[in-house]
Amino acid sequence: MAELAPIIIIKKKSGHGGHHGGAWKVAYADFVTAMMALFIVLWLLSASKEVQVAVGGYFRDPRGSGKLVGTNTNGAADFVALKKDDMKKLKEDILKSIHHVDPLDKLKGQIEITITQEGLRIELMESAKGTFFELGSAQPTDALRELLKVLAQELGKLPNKISIEGHTDAKPYSSVKSYDNWDLSTDRANAARRMMQDNGIIPGQLSQVRGFADQQLRLPKSPEDPSNRRITVIVQHLVKDNMEIDLPHNLASEVTGAAK
Numbered sequence: 127m128a129e130l131a132p133i134i135i136i137k138k139k140s141g142h143g144g145h146h147g148g149a150w151k152v153a154y155a156d157f158v159t160a161m162m163a164l165f166i167v168l169w170l171l172s173a174s175k176e177v178q179v180a181v182g183g184y185f186r187d188p189r190g191s192g193k194l195v196g197t198n199t200n201g202a203a204d205f206v207a208l209k210k211d212d213m214k215k216l217k218e219d220i221l222k223s224i225h226h227v228d229p230l231d232k233l234k235g236q237i238e239i240t241i242t243q244e245g246l247r248i249e250l251m252e253s254a255k256g257t258f259f260e261l262g263s264a265q266p267t268d269a270l271r272e273l274l275k276v277l278a279q280e281l282g283k284l285p286n287k288i289s290i291e292g293h294t295d296a297k298p299y300s301s302v303k304s305y306d307n308w309d310l311s312t313d314r315a316n317a318a319r320r321m322m323q324d325n326g327i328i329p330g331q332l333s334q335v336r337g338f339a340d341q342q343l344r345l346p347k348s349p350e351d352p353s354n355r356r357i358t359v360i361v362q363h364l365v366k367d368n369m370e371i372d373l374p375h376n377l378a379s380e381v382t383g384a385a386k
Contacts, residue, residue, distance in 0.1 A: 179285060213241045223276045245363040252355035264313035274318055275325040277359060282326030289334035290315050291358040296340040296349035312337025318357050
């Protein structure tokens, strides 16, 4: 009987090669993180100033626990810090925009823009004939409407809080005790507020509306000078210990005086 050939059984093992660990996962995660960081940096470089300020404020204070501090004159409000260079640029932009509506600079002597410790202070001063308001009333003229429209469009692009002040001269308003310079200054400030809110100021951007009557005269030695009658718009910032600070945007608006 012929000898049977041996039966050979071949078993193939399937599966991956030898174990090589998970180091590649760590390397891949690092690569993805680095690419994400790169894309964020590139996006920030091309983003607007408002976005850069907001993102920077988050990383400096992610919990929004920054100390709420008021100014020495304005009372409590929340501010977004801008560099002085930014305020200078904003001043230049506003002056250019005003020039478009007043190409002959007829109002040049009645508009004053200064950078102060509070922020950018924009003064719209009256003349003896009543340039911005009808004499003795809170009825705005066309000149004021045009100016406030320009200001609202420029300032509405910013994240900064804005306050509006009304001032009068020292001349008594009238013999009627039920309405005086306090009422007039507050009513004029509120009239300016309404016009700016209708033309570009974003909701919640306005922090304060105040009427000062004749208590903060521009020319104390000439208390009845027409330039003491003015509307002041303040773009607020806060600087403490020579450092710029971003504060949360969660304070309610304050309206001082009679709102109309």
